[in-house]
Amino acid sequence: MKEEIFELNTMEGQTSLLSEKISGKLNSLIIDSEENCEVIIESDLGYIVFHRRQHQGVKYYCVRARTTTPIESLFDNSSFDEICLNEKLIITIRGRKNLDVKLIFRLD
Secondary structure (H helix, E strand, O other), rough: EEEEEEEEOOOOOEEEEOOOEEEEEEEEEEEEEEEEEEEEEEEEOOOOOEEEEHHHEEEEEEOOEEEOOOOOOOOOEEEEEEEEEEEEEEEEEEOOOEEEEEEEEEEE
């Protein structure tokens, strides 16, 4: 397991960061923020990886993708799988001015 760590400061109430290319299965995400903030993580390919409108404290999130069977199947065997990353991520934090937020991505 490897970790990618990002530390951001909201400066004037919002900040965004474009990460380097991240490869691997996203096992979990740990976010540390003293005060309430909004966290948006999206792929540079255009889809949302994670969005939490209200986050405060140190929390551990198991980020999963919902997968479904093809439409021609009679049964919908949905499951929740780890998200496979092989792209850059856009990390956006919104909150009070000058708020420090730490994000730890744990990858398999």
